Amino acid sequence: MATSVVLFTRDLRLHDHPPLRAALDRSDAVVPLFVRDRAVGAAGFAAPNRLALLADCLRDLDSGLRDRGGRLVVRSGDLVEEVCAVAGEAEADEVHLAADVSAHAHRREELLRSALSARGCRLHVHDAVTTVLAPGSVTPASSDHFAVFTPYFRRWSERAVREPLAAPRRVRVPDGVGSEPLPARGDLTGLSPGLPTGGERDARKRLTAWLRGGIAGYADHHDDLAGDATSRLSPDLHLGALSPVELVHRARRAGGPGAEAFVRQLAWRDFHHQVLAARPHASAADYRTRHDRWRTGAAAEADAAAWRDGRTGYPVVDAAMRQLRHEGWMHNRGRLLVASFLTKTLYVDWRVGARHFLELLVDGDVANNQLNWQWVAGTGTDTRPHRVLNPTTQARRFDPGGAYVRRWVPELAGLAGRSVHEPWRLARAARAAYDAYPDPIVDLSEGLDRFRRARGRD
Structure with a gap:
């Protein structure tokens, strides 16, 4: 047999x-x-x-x-x-x-x-x-991988995607092969309290709900921090409870701008995998060095600790970091903001942030985590490596009413509207009512000047 x-x-x-x-x-x-x-x-x-x-x-x-x-x-x-x-x-x-x-x-x-x-x-x-297309199956004429997403996506979109396979009806397992007991969530300690459940059954329910009620508005609302209009399927993709091939087919059948934007994000996932397949060292070393001399020492570690704890004094940054600690997940726009703040405003090594993310993220895998961090830090594939995201400007744009901040930074819940994004601007008496929340650990203009000098762009 x-x-x-x-x-x-x-x-x-x-x-x-x-x-x-x-x-x-x-x-x-x-x-x-x-x-x-x-x-x-x-x-x-x-x-x-x-x-x-x-x-x-x-x-x-x-x-x-x-x-x-x-x-x-x-x-x-x-x-x-x-x-x-x-x-x-x-x-x-x-x-x-x-x-x-x-x-x-x-x-x-x-x-x-x-x-x-x-x-x-x-x-x-x-x-x-684990990917839609095999890494290395889409390459430019002059290299073993694409280093820029847009031309990769153009070629990726032209390729046929294999048809998904049905689940088997019958699986025969031979006798005599022993197994250990299955691990259980209850055996673990140190978990984030708001973790989702895992497994294919729940993942497929989430996918069905997303296709019916969320994907249509994805293009317009995926950056809305308070609206939480992303699919939240990344943990299911990370552990393979869902097939990225099936997701592409089902999204394309749904059609529309939302589905197109969602498929583009699946292509970004494939893009990072093909970069790491070609350059495995990028999991720990700069893909493109900028010769950074990242801050070290007590002051840098204190800043990194405040960032990890959600105590930077910038509410949108702190809200995202607290969401990560509570849920083991963070909104994608929040990931961009906190990564830019750590690497460019605080000028702390991207590996410090990537390591913290991998300690908490339920969707944390090497390809997406490390290469997204490098993209934001400017040492990866970003074609604008020196861009700096201003957290206050970003908060006004992507959390205009302040609901996301108030959800995760309850010390500021009493502040109405956009004032929640800049509590340090309150009059002295009003600020005293919110003194449980810290002042900013760095002035944004000072952080920007430091970064520009470090990159030789002053």
């Missing part, structure tokens, strides 16, 4: 799963396997918030497999050793895996291929599982 192993990583779903479909087509039985890779924890990427959603996803995946006659096998330890052990126990001759782009994923694939080959077992790596 032919048996295959399907190694799940960041593709925790049954709908539109090419590795699972290929294994079922080629084998009589399949072992769905997830390995809790100790290398992920050793590298510092096992953040509690993401582990909580991971636990939800694994339980939901196991439930879906059991509905189809199967089950999920979970192991912990060295990924290569555990996959080889399971392949041996199942007498499998193939292992199927979704392609990924990080340096860790590349090393994992190389080691796994070598170890399986020594046992007479083949590794099949499937593209366009």
